Amino acid sequence: MPPISSPRRLRRSGKARVRPPQVPDDPKASLPLSRARDAVRAIVTGAGSSFYWALRLLPRDRREAMYAVYAFCRTVDDIADGDAGVDRKLEALAEWRDEIRRLYAGAPRHVVARALVEPIRRFTLHESDFLALIDGLTMDASGRMCAPLLLDLELYCRRGAGAVGMLSASIFGVRRPEGRSLALSLGQALQFVNFLRDFAEDADQGRLYVPRELLAKAGIDTRDPHAFLRHPNLPVVAEAMAVMAEERFRAARRVLKAVPRGPAQPAWIMLETYRYLLDRLRRRGFAPTDVNRPVRIGRRRLLGIAIAAVLRH
DSSP: OOOOOOOOOOOSSSSOOOOOOOOSSSSTTTOHHHHHHHHHHHHHHHHTTTTHHHHHOOHHHHHHHHHHHHHHHHHHHHHHHSOOOHHHHHHHHHHHHHHHHHTTTOOSSSSSHHHHHHHHHTTTOHHHHHHHEEEEEEETTTTOOBSOOHHHHHHHHHIIIIIHHHHHHHHHHOHHHHHHHHHHHHHHHHHHHHHTTHHHHHHHHTOBOOHHHHHTTTOOOOOOOHHHOOOTTTTHHHHHHHHHHHHHHHHHHHHHHTSSSHHHHHHHHHHHHHHHHHHHHHHOSTTTTTTTSOOOOOOHHHHHHHHHHHHHO
């Protein structure tokens, strides 16, 4: 409940170089917890994410846990979006699979993995969710995400936003059945908004997060991302995806209304923030001349949305 987007994911500006897990000289060395917390806090505050304000409202133990999850997502996301070749990206993601297994075996090496030890214990975070996120990013790194079939795009969303949403729901205190429904519906909604926002940026990465079926329905016979951005029927496809996002927002609202107010607040903030972003994107428009114009939400507006969501819900 991307969003937190990662997974599409935890969007940020700029590209990062692929870095393998930072392993201490002594693999059995225990990194001080204070160092691990400082490291993930620096990642979160330096990212400028719209999720920062939602996380700030959490109690300290839940906030620190979300910071650690965010830092993990950001770290592996940087691999998939970095400048390295496909083979190096896949190798680095495989190294992170091994690191997650070491983490659950009680021997983490990476400072971010070390920061996850206490959240995993306290909030019963599942290993399968961390591995699912890496699987989703592997789809990115391998070049599969260029006008995929709708089923493949939904699988990507489940592995990405769905997995992050499950981790987040556990930390927020949402029970597992409701947490799963919320993670899938809200996670997909947030990712679809990210897809709409990042058409131009994704094209530069050779990616097109648009269901192949929508392209065919709109009479677009290319899967080339830049050719898609020049096509006059781009707004037709974008509006269809906006409608899909709206449907998922409505499903998420239904789940959230059944969740106790406290655990639901961060999810409400994320929902309202991304619903506002979707409105802004629609007002800007999706004509080929519009998609390169960025739509941003200032910090003051983000804080206002967060406060309003807390008061309203």
